[in-house]
Amino acid sequence: MAKRISLKDIAQRVGVSTALVSYVLNNQKQGRISKEISEKIKAVAAELNYRPNQIAKSLKTSKSYTLGLVVADIANPFFSSIARYIENVADQHNYTVLFGSSDENPQKSQKLIQTLITRQVDGLIIASAEGSEKQILELQQQEVPIVLLDRYFPGLSVNYVAIDNYKAAHQAINHLIQKGRKRLGLITYQTELFHLQERKRGYLAALKEAGIKTSKKWIKEIREENWKEEVKKAINDLLALPEPVDGLLFCTNLLSIHGLKHLNSLSIRVPDQLALVSFDETEAADLFYAPVTYIKQPLQEMSQLATQILLDCISKNNKMIQVNMEAELIIRQST
Amino acid sequence: MAKRISLKDIAQRVGVSTALVSYVLNNQKQGRISKEISEKIKAVAAELNYRPNQIAKSLKTSKSYTLGLVVADIANPFFSSIARYIENVADQHNYTVLFGSSDENPQKSQKLIQTLITRQVDGLIIASAEGSEKQILELQQQEVPIVLLDRYFPGLSVNYVAIDNYKAAHQAINHLIQKGRKRLGLITYQTELFHLQERKRGYLAALKEAGIKTSKKWIKEIREENWKEEVKKAINDLLALPEPVDGLLFCTNLLSIHGLKHLNSLSIRVPDQLALVSFDETEAADLFYAPVTYIKQPLQEMSQLATQILLDCISKNNKMIQVNMEAELIIRQST
DNA sequence: CTGAAAGCGCTTACAG
DNA sequence: CTGAAAGCGCTTACAG
Numbered sequence: 001m002a003k004r005i006s007l008k009d010i011a012q013r014v015g016v017s018t019a020l021v022s023y024v025l026n027n028q029k030q031g032r033i034s035k036e037i038s039e040k041i042k043a044v045a046a047e048l049n050y051r052p053n054q055i056a057k058s059l060k061t062s063k064s065y066t067l068g069l070v071v072a073d074i075a076n077p078f079f080s081s082i083a084r085y086i087e088n089v090a091d092q093h094n095y096t097v098l099f100g101s102s103d104e105n106p107q108k109s110q111k112l113i114q115t116l117i118t119r120q121v122d123g124l125i126i127a128s129a130e131g132s133e134k135q136i137l138e139l140q141q142q143e144v145p146i147v148l149l150d151r152y153f154p155g156l157s158v159n160y161v162a163i164d165n166y167k168a169a170h171q172a173i174n175h176l177i178q179k180g181r182k183r184l185g186l187i188t189y190q191t192e193l194f195h196l197q198e199r200k201r202g203y204l205a206a207l208k209e210a211g212i213k214t215s216k217k218w219i220k221e222i223r224e225e226n227w228k229e230e231v232k233k234a235i236n237d238l239l240a241l242p243e244p245v246d247g248l249l250f251c252t253n254l255l256s257i258h259g260l261k262h263l264n265s266l267s268i269r270v271p272d273q274l275a276l277v278s279f280d281e282t283e284a285a286d287l288f289y290a291p292v293t294y295i296k297q298p299l300q301e302m303s304q305l306a307t308q309i310l311l312d313c314i315s316k317n318n319k320m321i322q323v324n325m326e327a328e329l330i331i332r333q334s335t
Numbered sequence: 336m337a338k339r340i341s342l343k344d345i346a347q348r349v350g351v352s353t354a355l356v357s358y359v360l361n362n363q364k365q366g367r368i369s370k371e372i373s374e375k376i377k378a379v380a381a382e383l384n385y386r387p388n389q390i391a392k393s394l395k396t397s398k399s400y401t402l403g404l405v406v407a408d409i410a411n412p413f414f415s416s417i418a419r420y421i422e423n424v425a426d427q428h429n430y431t432v433l434f435g436s437s438d439e440n441p442q443k444s445q446k447l448i449q450t451l452i453t454r455q456v457d458g459l460i461i462a463s464a465e466g467s468e469k470q471i472l473e474l475q476q477q478e479v480p481i482v483l484l485d486r487y488f489p490g491l492s493v494n495y496v497a498i499d500n501y502k503a504a505h506q507a508i509n510h511l512i513q514k515g516r517k518r519l520g521l522i523t524y525q526t527e528l529f530h531l532q533e534r535k536r537g538y539l540a541a542l543k544e545a546g547i548k549t550s551k552k553w554i555k556e557i558r559e560e561n562w563k564e565e566v567k568k569a570i571n572d573l574l575a576l577p578e579p580v581d582g583l584l585f586c587t588n589l590l591s592i593h594g595l596k597h598l599n600s601l602s603i604r605v606p607d608q609l610a611l612v613s614f615d616e617t618e619a620a621d622l623f624y625a626p627v628t629y630i631k632q633p634l635q636e637m638s639q640l641a642t643q644i645l646l647d648c649i650s651k652n653n654k655m656i657q658v659n660m661e662a663e664l665i666i667r668q669s670t
Numbered sequence: 671c672t673g674a675a676a677g678c679g680c681t682t683a684c685a686g
Numbered sequence: 687c688t689g690a691a692a693g694c695g696c697t698t699a700c701a702g
Contacts, residue, residue, distance in 0.1 A: 002476075002477050002478040004695095006694095006695055006696085007695065007696065007697095008695075008696095016672075016673085017672070017673045017674075018673095018695085018696080018697095019672080019673060019674080019675095019697080019698080020671090020672060020673075022696070022697060022698085023672095023697090023698095026697085028697095028698095029671085032671060032672095033671065033672080034671065034672090037671090037672090051449065051452055051453050052453060052695085052696080053394075053453070053455060053694090053695050053696070054453045054454050054455065054696095055390055055393045055394050055399060055454070055455045055694090055695080055696090056394050056678090056694070056695035056696040056697090057695080057696055057697080058390045058678090058696090059388075059390050059391050059394050059677095059678045059679065059680085059694090059695080059696075060677080060678050060695080060696050060697050060698085061678085061696085061697070062678075064390060066433070066454070073419065074409075074415050074418050074419050074422065075412070075415050075416045075418070075419035076415075077410070077412050077415065079415075080409055080410050080411075080412065080414075080415035080418070081410045083409050083410070083415070083434075084408065084409050084410035084436060087409065087434070087435065087436060091435075096433050096435070096450060096451070096454060097433070097434065098401070098431050098432070098433055099418075099422070099432065099434060100422065100426075100431070101419060101422060114386065115431060116431070117386055118386050118387060118388070118389045119389050119390070119401070119431060120388060120389065120390045141337075142337050143337040257618050257622075260622055261618075261621055261622060264622060264624075282618060283592050283596075283617065283618055283619035284618035284619055284621070284622045286596055286619070287592075287595055287596060287599060287619045287622045287623050288622050289599075289624050339679095341678095341679055341680085342679065342680065342681095343679075343680095351688075351689085352688070352689045352690075353679085353680080353681095353689095354681080354682080354688080354689060354690080354691095355687095355688060355689075357680070357681060357682085358681090358682095358688090361681085363681095363682090364687085364688095367687060367688095368687065368688080369687065369688090372687090372688090387679085387680080388678090388679050388680070389680095390678090390679080390680090391678070391679035391680040391681090391694090392679080392680055392681080393680090393694090394678090394679080394680075394693095394694045394695065394696085395679080395680050395681050395682085395693080395694050396680085396681070396694085397694075
């Protein structure tokens with residue numbers, strides 16, 4: 001890499017101190033510096049193609065103007081959409097974003113968070129992995145500005161932006177019941193993640209309120225390893241019951257995508273034989289032969305709000321904000 | 336943010352110099368430091384929960400251990416997959432990645448690149464936007480380690496990793512011709528981007544070799560603004576020709592996804608009436624009622640290789656590497 | 671209006 | 687075996 005131009009180079013060239021160069025290039029002490037010299041400095045800076053060293057600036061000011069983003073997997077369109085919305089807001093405020101994927105693994109998550117801290121990020125947006133509660137608590141104690149997105153821990157007094165998962169699932173199941181479905185399956189992960197627990201709770205409550213006796217066999221909890229195979233098996237099992245399910249809720253976009261692929265190969269008639277609802281938008285759900293009814297999270301608003309809260313928190317150290325937004329049920333042909 | 340622990344804090348606490356602390360924490364001068372003092376330092380560092388300040392380290396060593404990634408849009412699954420593969424390799428070498436989206440806009444691209452340079456990234460991986468050739472050239476002159484991914488400029492002596500786009504399109508069109516198709520449409524962007532030009536060139540060459548007289552009406556070049564509408568119109572036009580096309584190649588994943596959505600609503604019979612091939616894997620193509628034949632780019636290999644080349648370039652300043660990998664045509668029901 | 675100087679948190683030749 | 691010192695590229699109170 002070629003030697004970079006520093007303030008010192010400009011100062012030497014113009015014959016002034018680096019302090020003065022710093023002032024004029026940062027538009028400080030406006031009007032208190034002679035126009036002549038100020039213009040000379042700007043001209044030389046342009047001529048030498050000067051780029052300030054943000055690292056040096058950061059060291060001095062203890063502000064890195066970078067935000068850390070921790071998600072389960074940036075390759076998952078759910079998270080990459082979020083990343084993009086965050087990037088946009090960050091960019092408007094001259095922030096850049098460092099990202100990392102935790103793969104729902106607390107060790108990875110911990111390592112990632114430490115790396116980002118080491119990189120002196122000014123704050124973190126985290127879609128927290130299962131079992132990362134202690135890590136979040138630690139960050140809070142170290143007073144690292146932080147906001148949780150999508151996932152959160154009910155016991156923690158930490159900023160978060162999420163949807164009301166209980167209500168969203170409840171509403172989806174109500175919708176299926178209204179459509180005359182009596183035996184309702186649920187495909188979720190085997191997990192302690194609070195947002196998924198809430199979805200299950202919403203499912204159970206809606207069934208109970210409708211006076212439908214739930215069968216344990218309706219609830220399929222997929223384990224992370226080998227999950228694609230498990231989704232197939234779960235669907236097969238649900239359809240092979242003596243009284244097969246006639247409605248089904250997928251609790252995440254990935255479960256839905258792979259479930260749909262399998263259903264596609266099974267020549268199940270949707271919605272006649274099986275009505276479907278899924279969490280989150282996916283291209284796959286759009287292109288399924290019966291476009292799938294889904295629970296739309298306001299991802300853009302959530303991401304923007306989370307970023308805004310984080311930025312406020314960085315600059316003003318304000319009080320805690322916890323937001324549960326409303327999701328919207330988008331009804332299509334699969335129900 | 337709580338005050339962070341520095342080397343100085345540890346040094347004071349132990350009663351040694353910061354230099355010594357630095358040496359033991361970095362495992363330098365192994366065995367040349369008394370075991371006793373070395374253990375004391377490590378113990379105190381652990382007790383105080385010391386995290387080195389990577390910013391300070393970077394300033395001193397001129398290595399930031401961050402890589403910059405510039406893509407068109409991180410929310411596009413094509414790019415977010417790439418991002419994830421890059422992240423993995425980077426992580427193995429203790430690098431972190433800063434990303435940004437250019438939206439195919441040269442101004443944005445330029446601003447992004449400058450921001451990343453300012454952040455002192457050690458190198459850049461760029462899926463270059465249209466019209467960014469001059470920017471890349473500049474980076475090269477400044478000796479910034481760089482590798483282009485997916486897109487590149489034929490005139491530039493800059494590292495790149497991409498596929499052989501000409502050959503991939505050629506092969507896809509050959510396949511359609513073998514299947515007996517005579518009137519072959521192409522949906523691409525109106526762009527100077529070399530990789531898309533190459534795809535068009537492959538399309539034209541394959542037709543020519545087969546002795547098929549091409550009609551200009553078969554080639555639809557979509558403009559960026561309002562592109563979703565244009566894709567619909569393009570498909571309508573191709574099907575409304577006196578002699579409608581009976582085969583169609585989509586040149587990117589997004590064109591394909593939105594094209595498929597429209598075809599879905601049109602009750603076109605695929606492949607009987609219209610055979611389809613698309614560039615890139617998408618969930619949407621999997622779930623289309625006739626799973627779509629597609630050109631599979633080896634994204635993982637490409638991303639890994641690009642990252643490896645970049646890292647080599649950073650550490651060893653080695654010579655230029657330009658790679659065109661083979662894409663693979665995955666044949667499915669749509670043809 | 672301008673500059674000398676200190677300092678952010680590290681690393682690393684150099685000296686002993 | 688260990689430390690004093692310089693320096694990475696900036697910013698900023700302070701002094702004049």
